[in-house]
Amino acid sequence: MDFLEELNRIVDQYDESILVMRQQTEQRLPAHQHKKGQLLLVLGGIAYLQTSEKDYYIPSNHYIWIPQNFPHNLMYNAQDLHIINVYFPEAHGEEFYNNLGIYPVSRLLSEMLSFSEKWQGNFFPGDWEFEFLKTLWGLLPKENLQRFSIQLPTTDDERLNEITADLRKRISEPLTLQDIAEKFGLSVRSLTRLFQNKLHISFIQYIKMLRIIRAMELIKNTNLTVTELAYEVGYSNISAFSNTFFQLTNMRPTEFKAML
Incomplete structure (x- = not known):
């Protein structure tokens, strides 16, 4: 099993879990997709997310929301870049979750991410960590933040x-x-x-x-x-x-x- 297959297996292993991964696992992988929605937070540099239509530039202290089953691949070259990935199970929410977008990290979201900074792995319904992360997920569209608008078409x-x-x-x-x-x-x-x-x-x-x-x-x-x-x-x-x-x-x- 190659690394891409292993990554997809890990991300989609449990349909109901919220998965937190802090390793820079997706760098330079071919285009791939997950059954879960993905919150990708960038700290300390600039990351580049490629899709079939556009190249997206994600600056430090911004996050990108990647909808379920959305083909993408991530690239970056800064050694001090820090990435946090949180994968959320399928849920019927607002239109926000159906669209790829880049947003600044608000003070509230920053505090929530700081509180959970040592969390890693799968969290399941019934875990208090799951409920905390689900609240974070529900917060995203409520902030009504302006999208970061640099998207180079390909x-x-x-x-x-x-x-x-x-x-x-x-x-x-x-x-x-x-x-x-x-x-x-x-x-x-x-x-x-x-x-x-x-x-x-x-x-x-x-x-x-x-x-x-x-x-x-x-x-x-x-x-x-x-x-x-x-x-x-x-x-x-x-x-x-x-x-x-x-x-x-x-x-x-x-x-x-x-x-x-």
């Missing part, structure tokens, strides 16, 4: 993947639609339609997301000032950088750095 179009790979390498440079179109032998109209038809996002919005993702990584791994960060990811206007960062993350760069 495609199997080889030509577009070549273009986006080039954009990642040149993120600190001025990047215009016309320059990129000329570099890859396309008209501006063709490149615009390629992004819209294959990624369902504009070229400009894709660049914004790439730049803010890179800024998040730099905040985590360097001591650059906000001004230095802005220039490093291709912004000459500090205010525009800060406003875009806020638009996509619901916090300013200084707030994000303080949270880390």
Whole structure:
């Protein structure tokens, strides 16, 4: 039995249990799914969750809710990253539980997770730990928190993947639609339609997301000032950088750095 099969067996072994796993077990596994809903909490860095349609970026002190039977795989490379997984059995709840989403960890949720920080393994109906975790599960939709909105769409179009790979390498440079179109032998109209038809996002919005993702990584791994960060990811206007960062993350760069 390979590791992926063993993981799925452990997670779905008991239909009625709530399972807590603190090991970073899902890193770099192929796409897989569980019969249970999954609360994945990220501390100390940035994790990347991949699906067939989008790449999701989960910053520190955020969690992602993964619905039942939702194919996904997790990637990260920070050595100090800490992951907590809590798997919940099937239950008929609010629409919240049917949709994948990334949310900040509230003070209340943080306190509850801190209280249960040493828990590990399966907890069953009748266990007081089970009732505590079930209360935590029920709290999630009640907080009405704003979703974290950086979600990069993916495609199997080889030509577009070549273009986006080039954009990642040149993120600190001025990047215009016309320059990129000329570099890859396309008209501006063709490149615009390629992004819209294959990624369902504009070229400009894709660049914004790439730049803010890179800024998040730099905040985590360097001591650059906000001004230095802005220039490093291709912004000459500090205010525009800060406003875009806020638009996509619901916090300013200084707030994000303080949270880390």
